[in-house]
Amino acid sequence: MSTAIVTGPPVPGSSLESDLRALGFEVRAASDTAEAEALLTAVPADRRVAVVDARFVGHVHALRLGLTDPRFPLAAIPGAVTAQPAARPALARALAREAAAGGATALAVDGLVTALDADVHRPELGSLVAAVPTDPQVRNEARQAVAGVDDEAIRLKSAVKSRDGFFTTFFVSPYSRYIARWCARRGLTPNQVTTASLLTALIAAACAATGTRTGFVAAGVLLICSFVLDCTDGQLARYSLQYSTLGAWLDATFDRAKEYAYYAGLALGAARGGDDVWALALGAMILQTCRHVVDFSFNEANHDATANTSPTAALSGRLDSVGWTVWVRRMIVLPIGERWALIAILTAATTPRITFYVLLAGCAFAATYTTAGRVLRSLTRKARRTDRAARALSDLADNGPLAGFVSRTLRAPLGSPFLVALAGVAVLTVSLFSGVTWAPVAGAVVYALASGQALARPLKGALDWLVPPLFRAAEYGTVLVLASKSGVNGTLPAAFGLVAAVAYHHYDTVYRIRGDAGAPPAWLVRAVGGQEGRTLLVTVLAAVLTAAQFKAALTVLAVVVAGLVLVESIRFWVSAGAPAVHDEGEPA
Numbered sequence: 321m322s323t324a325i326v327t328g329p330p331v332p333g334s335s336l337e338s339d340l341r342a343l344g345f346e347v348r349a350a351s352d353t354a355e356a357e358a359l360l361t362a363v364p365a366d367r368r369v370a371v372v373d374a375r376f377v378g379h380v381h382a383l384r385l386g387l388t389d390p391r392f393p394l395a396a397i398p399g400a401v402t403a404q405p406a407a408r409p410a411l412a413r414a415l416a417r418e419a420a421a422g423g424a425t426a427l428a429v430d431g432l433v434t435a436l437d438a439d440v441h442r443p444e445l446g447s448l449v450a451a452v453p454t455d456p457q458v459r460n461e462a463r464q465a466v467a468g469v470d471d472e473a474i475r476l477k478s479a480v481k482s483r484d485g486f487f488t489t490f491f492v493s494p495y496s497r498y499i500a501r502w503c504a505r506r507g508l509t510p511n512q513v514t515t516a517s518l519l520t521a522l523i524a525a526a527c528a529a530t531g532t533r534t535g536f537v538a539a540g541v542l543l544i545c546s547f548v549l550d551c552t553d554g555q556l557a558r559y560s561l562q563y564s565t566l567g568a569w570l571d572a573t574f575d576r577a578k579e580y581a582y583y584a585g586l587a588l589g590a591a592r593g594g595d596d597v598w599a600l601a602l603g604a605m606i607l608q609t610c611r612h613v614v615d616f617s618f619n620e621a622n623h624d625a626t627a628n629t630s631p632t633a634a635l636s637g638r639l640d641s642v643g644w645t646v647w648v649r650r651m652i653v654l655p656i657g658e659r660w661a662l663i664a665i666l667t668a669a670t671t672p673r674i675t676f677y678v679l680l681a682g683c684a685f686a687a688t689y690t691t692a693g694r695v696l697r698s699l700t701r702k703a704r705r706t707d708r709a710a711r712a713l714s715d716l717a718d719n720g721p722l723a724g725f726v727s728r729t730l731r732a733p734l735g736s737p738f739l740v741a742l743a744g745v746a747v748l749t750v751s752l753f754s755g756v757t758w759a760p761v762a763g764a765v766v767y768a769l770a771s772g773q774a775l776a777r778p779l780k781g782a783l784d785w786l787v788p789p790l791f792r793a794a795e796y797g798t799v800l801v802l803a804s805k806s807g808v809n810g811t812l813p814a815a816f817g818l819v820a821a822v823a824y825h826h827y828d829t830v831y832r833i834r835g836d837a838g839a840p841p842a843w844l845v846r847a848v849g850g851q852e853g854r855t856l857l858v859t860v861l862a863a864v865l866t867a868a869q870f871k872a873a874l875t876v877l878a879v880v881v882a883g884l885v886l887v888e889s890i891r892f893w894v895s896a897g898a899p900a901v902h903d904e905g906e907p908a
Contacts, residue, residue: 368404373400377451410437430452544664624709659679749794811867
């Protein structure tokens with residue numbers, strides 16, 4: 321329950337109190353500033369409190385945006401301010417100052433907002449009306465303005481992301497927003513819709529795993545249905561302003577879980593038909609994960625950089641001003657909507673092998689296009705990166721105890737972090753394809769040394785944001801190559817499970833950083849070995865064990881890593897300290 325304190329004398333014909341009750345507020349009236357202060361003191365400390373001017377005229381959705389969004393401790397619109405429990409002291413201090421200045425006079429809510437000694441969120445209202453009329457004529461004009469704007473239409477429109485892919489914008493959002501409203505009116509939560517989307521995708525994967533044409537067709541249809549629900553959950557969150565810590569975790573991780581589970585279903589279905597495509601499935605998961613790491617690393621490196629301009633960025637901005645180029649540029653990077661539609665159609669109409677071939681080709685082109693553009697921007701801009709950005713990139717690198725020891729021991733940097741990391745990856749790659757049994761172990765040792773040296777200095781260079789993606793490609797690629805070489809049935813599925821578990825750990829790290837919660841605890845990184853430790857371990861296991869034993873070792877390693885990272889991740893995201901954000905989906 322939340323409490324709204326309405327200040328000032330009642331206004332005849334006003335629907336303010338009923339609007340506030342409809343939004344879930346218990347309404348209390350205060351005739352002057354002193355009474356408002358007393359009512360605020362009497363409200364239980366664990367409640368959200370709003371202070372609203374009795375003269376307020378505006379749309380219900382304006383009140384909803386200003387007073388019910390859980391992401392902001394303090395928020396205000398003209399004539400109204402709200403404080404969550406953590407920000408109640410700031411509101412109480414401001415109200416006490418106002419009461420001391422004129423306790424027996426009517427409270428000016430906008431003046432109270434100005435007196436707050438904390439950051440106040442002010443939502444963008446657009447054509448929504450929120451005003452405090454001072455005379456009958458102005459009040460009448462404000463009411464006419466309210467009647468002239470359909471706030472429900474605006475609420476529906478704002479439920480859809482302003483920037484999205486072509487397929488999502490034109491083939492899903494025109495009707496999914498109405499599904500979101502239907503869910504809201506029946507009391508469904510975004511988390512429930514997110515879970516329904518996951519279950520639908522898992523059923524789709526199970527249908528694909530049957531290996532029959534009927535199963536493939538059903539899988540394609542269900543995958544599209546899962547994507548529609550995936551769009552709906554975010555639209556429902558924006559429509560009803562239901563943002564939560566648990567929702568952040570579910571929405572951030574389930575998209576990846578759905579897609580990669582579907583890859584596994586396709587691989588199982590192909591195996592039933594006698595075609596082994598596990599290497600392709602694992603390759604697709606690796607490529608997609610590395611694409612995401614490129615996105616995350618580039619954004620973290622540059623979002624708070626100073627002097628962050630370049631001719632390339634200016635050209636990109638000009639292209640975005642031309643209608644058709646906007647959609648072409650969004651489509652060629654294969655965002656989630658286009659990618660899932662492509663997978664669904666190919667699953668229903670072709671074979672898993674063709675599906676993976678087309679998916680890999682499309683994602684490889686998209687990755688080349690986006691990465692090349694970002695490299696060009698990085699080389700032409702004069703950005704100065706912050707310590708926060710360098711720390712985020714270091715956390716994304718996921719170096720473990722071995723690389724940490726190297727960083728502390730060999731303090732003299734050998735060169736640019738990016739070039740050192742690139743050299744280590746190159747040595748590891750050559751060793752994996754050398755054909756010598758122990759060569760990958762030696763290559764992994766050199767790679768571990770390079771990993772430590774790459775982080776011996778802050779990652780502030782023009783191309784240092786590429787260090788985390790290089791490490792992801794090296795670790796995952798090592799598992800793929802060595803599992804493919806084993807020649808034992810079941811090794812590649814075990815490798816798929818291991819990479820999926822490690823990828824979950826890396827996605828979890830990303831979303832913690834995006835929520836300003838920092839990296840996972842150091843004990844977890846040490847327990848799972850860090851990226852260089854796991855890479856070295858896998859090469860040693862491949863060298864000393866038989867092919868059958870290597871398969872078993874990968875399976876055990878996958879279970880151990882998955883158990884550790886899942887337990888810690890769930891503990892964090894359902895705790896009170898997790899960031900109260902709702903992920904709105906990555907473009908890729």
